Amino acid sequence: MKRILFIFLFLIAGLAYLFELDKFLAKHFSIFATIKTAYINNYISVSERIANHFEHERMIRELLNENLELKEYKILYSEAKARIENFQEFINNVELPEVNSKIEIVRVLSYINFDDFTNVWLDKKPEQNNKILGLISENYASGILLNKQGKSIGLLNGNKDCTYAVFIGNEKSPGIVTAADRLDELFVKFIPVWADINIGDEVITSGMDNIFFEGLKVGKVTQIKELPDMKIATIKPYANPLKKRYFYTYKKINHLDTIEPLEENIQESNN
Numbered sequence: 001m002k003r004i005l006f007i008f009l010f011l012i013a014g015l016a017y018l019f020e021l022d023k024f025l026a027k028h029f030s031i032f033a034t035i036k037t038a039y040i041n042n043y044i045s046v047s048e049r050i051a052n053h054f055e056h057e058r059m060i061r062e063l064l065n066e067n068l069e070l071k072e073y074k075i076l077y078s079e080a081k082a083r084i085e086n087f088q089e090f091i092n093n094v095e096l097p098e099v100n101s102k103i104e105i106v107r108v109l110s111y112i113n114f115d116d117f118t119n120v121w122l123d124k125k126p127e128q129n130n131k132i133l134g135l136i137s138e139n140y141a142s143g144i145l146l147n148k149q150g151k152s153i154g155l156l157n158g159n160k161d162c163t164y165a166v167f168i169g170n171e172k173s174p175g176i177v178t179a180a181d182r183l184d185e186l187f188v189k190f191i192p193v194w195a196d197i198n199i200g201d202e203v204i205t206s207g208m209d210n211i212f213f214e215g216l217k218v219g220k221v222t223q224i225k226e227l228p229d230m231k232i233a234t235i236k237p238y239a240n241p242l243k244k245r246y247f248y249t250y251k252k253i254n255h256l257d258t259i260e261p262l263e264e265n266i267q268e269s270n271n
Contacts, residue, residue: 118241119154132211133249134164136249137244164212165209173191175189176190188232205218210252
């Protein structure tokens, strides 16, 4: 029965189209013309809305992709800008002490342990022979760089393993910087008992350990403690390395540093 009804309706629709029944009805019955016009207008409107919807979706996808790309460029721009600003800081603040020295910029990657802000990973290739380098910030001694498990780490001022040689006062009394009880202070230990030091004396690197050059400022003496075998000075450091993302490494170039790479190149060429 359903098949017969479907065939009958199909035949009526076909005959109506064949004999242009819709034109006849539209001509003699205005209501059919109104319905037909409304149907066509609605069909066109709905079609345009659907087309616009898909076009908007396409544009939204394109804008989202462009936005992600622009964000990536913004990050790269910000990083490049920070590097340029730090290079500018390097030019303005770092003084090259010798002709045979090498200064490089290094970036802090992350903390090694979240409970120790004085121990950080650095983006620098580790030095050969486990050589220790000095870290400089704003022309102040800020810590040391060393090799750990094939990676470069920074031990900043205040770290218990961060030590380097210094001079105190005009008499250049020797001592060794090490961590104090507070992060905003440092101790200078192993000062000879005969050393003439005073509160307010300036502490500078001595260069005797071949980590820093002589004369880089460290801080000022705020307290002196005398023991039977040595003096210990508490100093207020100039640098605040815990807030820095970039440092400069100092490396003294000596005769062995220039010979070893040459020997390696000769061996590689012979192989």
